[in-house]
Amino acid sequence: MAARKKRKHDTSASDVEMDMTPMIDIVFQMVMFFVIVSDFSQKDIAKLTLPWSTVGVDDEGDDESRLIINITAPRLSDTKVKKGDENVYSKIMVRGKPYDFQSLQKFLELNGVQNPKYRETDPTKKGLSNRSLLIRCDGNQSFDYVKAILQICAQPDIAIYKVEIATAEQPKDKKKAPTN
Numbered sequence: 126m127a128a129r130k131k132r133k134h135d136t137s138a139s140d141v142e143m144d145m146t147p148m149i150d151i152v153f154q155m156v157m158f159f160v161i162v163s164d165f166s167q168k169d170i171a172k173l174t175l176p177w178s179t180v181g182v183d184d185e186g187d188d189e190s191r192l193i194i195n196i197t198a199p200r201l202s203d204t205k206v207k208k209g210d211e212n213v214y215s216k217i218m219v220r221g222k223p224y225d226f227q228s229l230q231k232f233l234e235l236n237g238v239q240n241p242k243y244r245e246t247d248p249t250k251k252g253l254s255n256r257s258l259l260i261r262c263d264g265n266q267s268f269d270y271v272k273a274i275l276q277i278c279a280q281p282d283i284a285i286y287k288v289e290i291a292t293a294e295q296p297k298d299k300k301k302a303p304t305n
Contacts, residue, residue: 176264178292184259190243191257192236194219194229196270198263217270230277237283250286257287 195218217224224232238244238254245253258278262271271290278285 175293177295196262198265253284261291
């Protein structure tokens with residue numbers, strides 16, 4: 126009779142292979158998700174050179190219903206178009222969409238105190254909107270645009286009183302020593 130030899134099973138790490146395909150699929154799906162989400166979250170923020178301020182508070186950005194209005198400055202390339210057309214030189218943007226003052230007023234009426242969703246429930250602030258607003262204006266733009274938006278917010282049909290104006294921190298090289 127022939128003797129049977131017992132085989133030893135070698136289970137060393139070099140013999141085990143892992144299929145990485147599902148892991149790669151998950152990573153690609155996560156990358157796509159974050160690309161799409163980051164695009165939507167940055168739609169409200171336009172690239173502006175904000176005016177600097179020596180006094181300010183960091184923006185917490187905790188109010189999800191806050192509206193952000195961006196006011197761009199005139200660009201040299203826009204001067205080739207019709208002179209006298211203000212919308213060519215500066216743009217008022219909300220959620221990536223351009224507005225003029227009339228259409229902005231209508232938009233804010235729909236999102237201010239006229240909208241029951243945003244009416245202030247505090248009896249001391251009756252007739253006001255609980256919606257907050259952040260105005261981001263380019264440092265090279267005239268303050269008249271900010272003033273006009275503040276006047277629109279003060280209208281009784283809109284009544285948005287929680288208004289913030291964005292500024293940047295003063296550059297360190299431009300800070301001066303305090304004088305007595």
